[in-house]
Amino acid sequence: MSLPPLSGVAAVVESTADVVPLLDAAAARAGDQAAVAAGDTWSGLMERAGGHLARGVTRLAGRGYGLRVVILVGKGDNGGDGWVAARRLAERGAQARVVSTHPADEPLSDASASARDRWLAAGGRVSWELADLAPALARADVAVDALLGTGASGAPRGAVGDATAALRRARDAGVPVVACDVPSGVGADDGAAPDGAVVADLTVTFGGLKRGLLLHPGAAHAGRVVIGDLGPGYVPPTGTWTALSARGAAPPRLGAAADKRERGVVLVVAGALGTAGAAALSSAGALAAGAGLVTVAVPAPVRTEVAVHHPSAMVHGLPVDADGRLAPEAVEALPDLGGFDAVVAGPGLGHGPGAAAVVAHLRRGARRLVLDADGLNVHRDDPAALAEHAGALVLTPHERELARIGGGADGGDAWAHRVERVPDLARRYDATLVAKGPGTIVAAPDGAVWVTPNGGPALGSGGTGDVLAGMIGAAIAAAAPDAVPEAVARAVWWHAAAGVRAGEGRAARATAVDLLDAVPGVLGELA
Ligand SMILES: NC(=O)C1=CN([C@@H]2O[C@H](COP(=O)(O)OP(=O)(O)OC[C@H]3O[C@@H](n4cnc5c(N)ncnc54)[C@H](O)[C@@H]3O)[C@@H](O)[C@H]2O)[C@@H](O)CC1
Ligand SMILES: [K+]
Incomplete structure (x- = not known):
């Protein structure tokens, strides 16, 4: 598979496993201890780690001799x-200096x-004075950070x-x-x-991959990441945090006789006067991600505006009040929810009483429900109500929305504390939570967490979230009952990869429409 263009973290994308475990420091230590306990x-372990490090240096530089x-x-x-690593590099002819x-x-x-003593015994060069560091770095081809x-x-x-500051200056100077x-x-x-x-x-x-190498801003500090294995006796501890490899993100195969119902029937409830585009993008996202049938319910005045965007979606008009906002009677005008595998609600919907009534109705009646944007915002005064839902629920907050539904006086810090907060909220709301941002996190109610290994600035443009909500709707509509959270993680992966692809040749300045256009190609490449 030729995936480098899709890759964020090569170590994940190139993995031959479906799922790459993400270790925290405690799990990494436990893995080391278990290996030692097993003989x-x-x-x-250190010898193997240092060997991988030395190989990383020579691979990056393209040579060892004289380096x-x-x-x-x-x-x-x-x-x-x-x-x-110093010893291993010297064995390959490098001029290594510690x-x-x-x-x-x-x-x-x-x-x-013992590693230090072997280096000294072999006559390896070492400076015990930091004053030597800057002149040494000034003459270096590569610097290794083993601090x-x-x-x-x-x-x-x-x-x-002081050493990391000198390293930063050296890198700025091209080392x-x-x-x-x-x-x-x-x-x-x-x-x-x-x-x-x-x-x-x-x-x-x-x-195994450390969690902080995928989570931002750490991911942006790591550059390319490779994983060195620690030997046959080392079994990476399994935990609740993982990332999907390209293999794991592959779209489920369609049966030869799969018809449009098997591919999933999705209802999108979205849009308002001035934000009809959000409804169009969401329904197009659902179609691009493979939904068999998409109906989009929008305020009646924007019905035609939405319909012209996508001839494959059916468009359903909902009543509005005198101000043109969704009327509370829209609840009765919604199509029968029994006919849909999944409902996506919120993009561009507005947050008046009509929208709130519609979303509450969907929470109580939808088999599977994605709440995005205003679908979340209608709960800003009562986020606890999100826990009341009949079917599987998916919430897709970005940083500010996470703060709103994150509750408590420190809601504003929810993003900074997302590593604990997002899995917590997933449990509290019995929902799959998609915390959107660099390194999007998907947390399932049972504690499973996926970090998205790709993505980038191309995703940061208006409407890309609307597309994602629709894509998630399509993915969960076709998922087996116990596989909803994983389907969400997969859809987030596709979306991030499509964003990267859409940004190519445009200096990452892709639009939501460019991203939509890139989705089928990404699915094709993963399949
Ligand atoms: N345990 C093992 O057998 C293995 C460990 N390995 C290596 O060991 C590392 C972990 O080693 P350690 O647990 O000794 O930890 P570290 O090597 O990360 O160093 C911890 C030391 O740094 C100091 N320190 C912590 N934070 C600091 C800060 N902000 N500024 C300045 N000093 C600070 C601490 O006082 C402590 O002395 C792994 O990252 C990996 O590279 C590998 O050799 C593989 C096997
Ligand atoms: K380091």
């Missing part, structure tokens, strides 16, 4: 990997001390902070940076990137 050694590499090491086991942030007599773990790994907390401090496990300072659990966090061109991570 491996700390030094053996001038400066390896910055900290006092933890991330630094231990760095000492190993610069340490700690004094020569700093106590290290046994594995790190902090999964044991980091907060912004790089003290000598490590590529390879990070060991995670770029130093980036939170392995939450992708936080405090001031001073390293920006890398390549991150070589071990055993």
